[in-house]
Amino acid sequence: MTRKKAVAEATPSRPAPPHAEPEGESEAAAHLLELYRQMQTIRRIEEECARSYAQGKIGGFLHLYIGQESVGVGALAALRPDDYVIGTYRDHGLAIAKGMPPRAVMAELYGKVTGCSRGLGGSMHLFDVAHGMLGGYGIVGGHIPLAAGTAFASKYRGDGRVTLCFFGEGSVSIGSFHEALSLAALWKLPCVFICENNEYSMGTPLQRTMSVEDVSQKALAYGMARDRFFARDVLEVEHRIREAVDRARETSEPTLVEVRTYRFRGHSMSDPGKYRTSEEIEAQKKHDPLNRARDQLKTMGKSEDELAKLDAAIEEVVRDAIEHAETSPEPGPEILEETTYSGPFAR
Amino acid sequence: MREIRFREALREAIAEEMERDDAVFLMGEEVGRYQGAYKVTEGLFERFGERRVIDAPIAENGFAGIGIGAAMVGLRPIIEFMTFNFSAVAFDQIISNAAKVRQMSGGQFTCPIVFRGPNGSARQVGSQHSQSFESFYAHVPGLKVVAPAFASDAKGLLKAAIRDDNPVCFLESETLYGIKGDVPDPASGDHLVEIGKAHVPHAGTDVTIVSWSRITHVALQAIAELAKEGISAELVDLRSLRPLDEETIVNSVRKTHRVVVAHEGWPYGGVGAEIVDRIQRLAFDDLDAPVLRISGMDVPMPYNAKLEQHCLPQVPAIVEACKRVLYVH
Numbered sequence: 324m325t326r327k328k329a330v331a332e333a334t335p336s337r338p339a340p341p342h343a344e345p346e347g348e349s350e351a352a353a354h355l356l357e358l359y360r361q362m363q364t365i366r367r368i369e370e371e372c373a374r375s376y377a378q379g380k381i382g383g384f385l386h387l388y389i390g391q392e393s394v395g396v397g398a399l400a401a402l403r404p405d406d407y408v409i410g411t412y413r414d415h416g417l418a419i420a421k422g423m424p425p426r427a428v429m430a431e432l433y434g435k436v437t438g439c440s441r442g443l444g445g446s447m448h449l450f451d452v453a454h455g456m457l458g459g460y461g462i463v464g465g466h467i468p469l470a471a472g473t474a475f476a477s478k479y480r481g482d483g484r485v486t487l488c489f490f491g492e493g494s495v496s497i498g499s500f501h502e503a504l505s506l507a508a509l510w511k512l513p514c515v516f517i518c519e520n521n522e523y524s525m526g527t528p529l530q531r532t533m534s535v536e537d538v539s540q541k542a543l544a545y546g547m548a549r550d551r552f553f554a555r556d557v558l559e560v561e562h563r564i565r566e567a568v569d570r571a572r573e574t575s576e577p578t579l580v581e582v583r584t585y586r587f588r589g590h591s592m593s594d595p596g597k598y599r600t601s602e603e604i605e606a607q608k609k610h611d612p613l614n615r616a617r618d619q620l621k622t623m624g625k626s627e628d629e630l631a632k633l634d635a636a637i638e639e640v641v642r643d644a645i646e647h648a649e650t651s652p653e654p655g656p657e658i659l660e661e662t663t664y665s666g667p668f669a670r
Numbered sequence: 671m672r673e674i675r676f677r678e679a680l681r682e683a684i685a686e687e688m689e690r691d692d693a694v695f696l697m698g699e700e701v702g703r704y705q706g707a708y709k710v711t712e713g714l715f716e717r718f719g720e721r722r723v724i725d726a727p728i729a730e731n732g733f734a735g736i737g738i739g740a741a742m743v744g745l746r747p748i749i750e751f752m753t754f755n756f757s758a759v760a761f762d763q764i765i766s767n768a769a770k771v772r773q774m775s776g777g778q779f780t781c782p783i784v785f786r787g788p789n790g791s792a793r794q795v796g797s798q799h800s801q802s803f804e805s806f807y808a809h810v811p812g813l814k815v816v817a818p819a820f821a822s823d824a825k826g827l828l829k830a831a832i833r834d835d836n837p838v839c840f841l842e843s844e845t846l847y848g849i850k851g852d853v854p855d856p857a858s859g860d861h862l863v864e865i866g867k868a869h870v871p872h873a874g875t876d877v878t879i880v881s882w883s884r885i886t887h888v889a890l891q892a893i894a895e896l897a898k899e900g901i902s903a904e905l906v907d908l909r910s911l912r913p914l915d916e917e918t919i920v921n922s923v924r925k926t927h928r929v930v931v932a933h934e935g936w937p938y939g940g941v942g943a944e945i946v947d948r949i950q951r952l953a954f955d956d957l958d959a960p961v962l963r964i965s966g967m968d969v970p971m972p973y974n975a976k977l978e979q980h981c982l983p984q985v986p987a988i989v990e991a992c993k994r995v996l997y998v999h
């Protein structure tokens with residue numbers, strides 16, 4: 324795809340390219356069912372996270388992905404297993420969509436040594452080297468150059484991997500976003516920059532943080548391909564991200580994708596939420612991507628019974644993850660030095 | 671042995687490590703076609719090509735971050751800051767990402783990266799271009815910090831830093847690039863200097879001077895002055911600031927019982943303060959006088975040549991401090 328064409332194609336919606344469509348109706352339904360399973364697992368895990376947080380079992384900051392699940396799940400469905408994913412503190416959904424076991428995620432939130440980061444990272448820092456999950460990061464925008472770096476390494480070695488980098492629209496105001504995009508475009512790095520525009524940076528709406536409403540326009544200055552669409556349909560997310568992933572893999576060109584979404588919960592658990600009305604939230608919930616996927620599945624012939632069975636299986640996964648987290652041991656202080664330096668501690 | 675310049679020693683280290691390991695690459699402003707702002711990287715672009723010697727735009731936060739990301743997935747980047755003053759723009763990348771990723775990933779990701787470039791004063795380049803960064807970086811667990819004074823150590827330590835699996839801040843000095851020193855011939859094998867080991871370039875019995883980087887050379891002049899008055903001073907050149915070689919410091923204190931720490935950075939919370947703390951903790955009973963510090967003056971560096979010299983540690987100040995800890999006047 325030429326750069327010009329890609330730039331021009333920041334359109335609201337268009338049909339999926341044929342190669343992205345799983346063949347046959349039953350296969351298509353099975354595929355959507357799998358995406359639904361992931362979204363529902365994330366939703367249910369996070370609802371339980373909120374409960375555990377209220378009970379004081381999870382500490383620190385907790386940023387829920389509820390409402391935005393279709394972004395991570397749809398986007399990661401377009402990846403190869405060995406591709407890289409990196410994101411912000413709002414990382415539970417990405418971790419689960421990347422294939423990390425809910426047990427390892429939940430144990431990390433509980434600060435247990437069985438957690439994916441051995442209880443040293445917590446909710447904001449979910450890492451898994453085996454799954455190519457390069458972590459969640461707490462400094463807004465600070466991880467975007469790292470994504471350009473892993474993409475740089477892929478190009479340097481010719482390993483054909485693509486890096487997917489997720490961030491909120493709040494990141495678009497900080498320098499590291501611009502430096503990373505500028506360099507990724509200059510050096511043609513195989514990276515897809517995905518801005519999850521959930522309309523608010525903490526309590527501040529986009530129009531009070533940016534002079535333009537269309538985040539994807541930022542790509543224009545870097546001569547980078549761009550795209551912009553709503554995340555209401557998880558399959559649409561997958562198809563659109565796949566175009567950008569293909570561009571990265573085939574021609575080593577980065578893309579800035581603005582995915583328009585909405586978070587149903589507060590910024591974090593401590594958010595009083597006074598900056599928006601409950602009417603606004605209720606109106607947005609009509610576009611809940613999970614309901615949409617469920618309806619689609621029924622249209623495709625999945626029975627209520629089948630879906631209920633899947634939901635029950637998910638409940639079991641969630642219950643198991645919580646039990647695992649609650650019964651796992653905590654890391655001891657002996658872990659601290661060994662994880663700070665490779666080799667002897669430098670004091 | 672042959673005599674080469676400090677900058678040539680650095681260049682040899684980079685070239686040998688790039689030859690040895692394809693994962694090593696060099697990235698920074700003007701490092702390639704321009705041949706390096708201080709000519710450290712001269713000829714490397716021609717030798718290794720644009721895949722491995724990468725001219726970066728002025729985006730320290732961006733390219734430091736690219737280096738860190740590349741290091742996380744197995745490359746071994748050498749990131750050159752034209753001077754360490756500009757590393758302030760990449761400070762967040764270094765302290766929040768490079769220094770943290772190993773621990774916050776529970777030990778899953780390492781970050782084998784070298785950040786290198788000139789540190790400290792040059793000549794009359796003013797306050798924004800004369801800062802010493804060692805206390806900022808040595809403060810941070812997860813980082814290593816080295817600051818060699820001699821060509822041989824520059825080569826051996828840089829090679830060790832490139833092979834180290836941790837992020838290393840490698841502090842050079844514009845004023846040292848031209849100095850010559852004996853460096854082992856590459857034909858005689860790999861010249862590596864272990865990170866975390868100080869050395870004693872000059873032995874003495876009456877007083878210990880602890881220093882690093884450029885001030886080591888000022889200390890050597892002070893030692894020559896003191897010798898004229900019959901005072902035998904020992905020099906501990908730290909070479910590494912984190913990890914710090916307590917053993918070599920303490921051994922020298924046990925011998926001389928008197929210490930002066932001399933460095934270029936500011937005094938408040940500086941590396942000198944850290945060294946004084948270690949000495950009082952580890953060798954209190956061996957001390958015959960309070961440890962004194964000679965540091966850069968506690969002000970932004972002025973442009974005026976005389977004032978600049980006034981702000982920097984000089985030979986007479988070090989001589990005077992040595993006499994004070996010896997109670998001779």
Ligand SMILES: Cc1ncc(C[n+]2csc(CCOP(=O)(O)OP(=O)(O)O)c2C)c(N)n1
Nearest residue numbers: 413461462463491492493494521523524525
């Ligand atoms: C550099 C920096 N400044 C401030 C913060 C505090 N902070 C954390 S999240 C956040 C809002 C970010 O919003 P956005 O990028 O839209 O992402 P979202 O939380 O909506 O996913 C702020 C200000 C931070 N973590 N890092």
